[in-house]
Amino acid sequence: MRLIPSEFLVKGQRLLRLYSHYSLFLALFLTIVDGLDHSDAIIGGHAPHTLLITVSLYVIVAAVFVGFANRNPNPQIAIGYIFLEIVLLSAMMFSSGGIDSGFPSLILIPVVIANLLAPGVLGFGVAAWSSLALFYTQQFLLQDLATQSIVNTGLQGILFFTLAALTQALSQRLQSTLTLADEQATRIRRLQNFSKKALLGLPNGIIACDKNHQVLLFNQQAARWFKLQEDRALPDAIQQASSGSVIQHQQVGLMLSRVEIEGAEPGDYLIYLEDSSRIAAEAQQIKLASLGRLTASIAHEIRNPLSALRQAAQLLGETDYLQAPEQKLTHIVEQHCMRINRTIEDILQLSRRTQACREDLPLRPWLQHFIEHFNGLHQDKHFSIKLACDDDWLITFDPDHLQQILHNLCANGLRHALKHNPDHARLMLIADKTPEGMRLAVVDNGPGVAPEQQVHLFEPFHTTEHDGTGLGLYLCRELCEANQATIQYIRKQKHTCFQIQAQSPTLRKTD
Secondary structure (H helix, E strand, C coil), rough: CCCCCCHHHHHHHHHHHHHHHHHHHHHHHHHHHHHCCCCCCCCCCCCCHHHHHHHHHHHHHHHHHHHHHCCCCHHHHHHHHHHHHHHHHHHHHHHHHCCHHCCCHHHHHHHHHHHHHHCCCHHHHEEEEEEEHHHHHHHCCCCCHHHHHHHHHHHHHHHHHHHHHHHHHHHHHHHHHHHHHHHHHHHHHHHHHHHHHHHHCCCCCEEEECCCCCEEEEEHHHHHHCCCCCCEEEEEEHHCCCCCCCCCCCCEEEEEEEEEECCCCCCCCEEEEHHHHHHHHHHHHHHHHHHHHHHHHHHHHHHHHHHHHHHHHHHHHHHCCCCCHHHHHHHHHHHEEEEEHHHHHHHHHHHHCCCCCEEEEEHHHHHHHHHHHHHHHCCCCCCCEEEECCCCCCCECHHHHHHHHHHHHHHEEEEEEEHCCCCCEEEEEEEEECEEEEEEEEHHHCCCCCCHHHHCCCCCCCCCCCCCCCCCHHHHHHHHHHCCEEEEEEEEECCCEEEEEEECHHCCCCC
């Protein structure tokens, strides 16, 4: 039977090291006893010179084996050493007078170790080798053929095999227990890794503490808000806060929850920290979603009578008997019908917004195509639009969503630029690369946004134009968020700039 080194290293390496030290200790002990026993009364009484040679050889072999066991343990060398050790112990038994010298008891230990290291046929082979060595030494070398001596030798051989069988049974049961324990430990480690990874990535702050308010564990979000160290005291602001209260920290309101841990050490507890502004934002999103569904239903009901009202106003305006003032009134009705219809269209567009299907778009060709399309839609206006973008840049975005966003931004920018500079209105699309991905700016030479209006730019239904719906920029922000992008207003002198920060393919692949 051949041992597999990998299994041997896992199961028997430590045992082999301990046994190698035991063998060296036994060899040195026997050497000392032989040196102090000048009359050879304890050991070596039958052949003292043979004992001296055997003990010396035993010390050398044991010392070499210690080196092998601690540096390069090998199963074949280990079993080979045990066979050799049994031969040496048998020779010392011969030198000391035979089976009554006590050396058979020392042979029991190599038999046990061999069956622990190599259960199976090889283990029983060591037991058989030990029995043969004992029988050969006692009956052939010492010529002790007495019935009692033969019986004792046979009983000792039976003891070797019995001990080998018991050792192998114990080893197998112990090995199955250790295997089960290893599997459970591996499973626990995997679950701990999963739990720790999930814990560290949570958007809420989590801190684990003991009864003395010492920090045991915390995640990355909690570390961003507070200076925390393991086995250090919890910050006073958190210790003194009650569960359900809000802590103002670094201009952020943090809602604190304290939870006792059942089944853990007495007094252990968890602290949850959640950004109250994020909670408010989520609540606002839920409200807006509900409002969107409601307004979409209302919008569908309004469109039909609104279309009839506009058509009636157009037909009334085409009659011959209306005077100029009445014609003006019908025109006003028609204009306001168109304005209401635009508002309804924007509301329906929000309610019908589909999931983003992001693609890796070659930015410069795509923007050039957009500019051609935009120029075609505004042929009656006098303006210029320029592009600054490298040829090989890519952006990860839904093309339909990007089309809507840029059309809204460019149309707004063109309208304000024409009011401020009717003779030389200009638009610019500027793209550049950042560590976060791609940045795309829409710049116009309009008057800019008043400071008091900037905080309301992306709010729904907020507008400074009498014929606007106030949903254009809000829709741009919603579409950007659907594509994992952001949009913001950048105040520049003599210019208006809206900047989109989006992902590039390189960054997206690491998400």
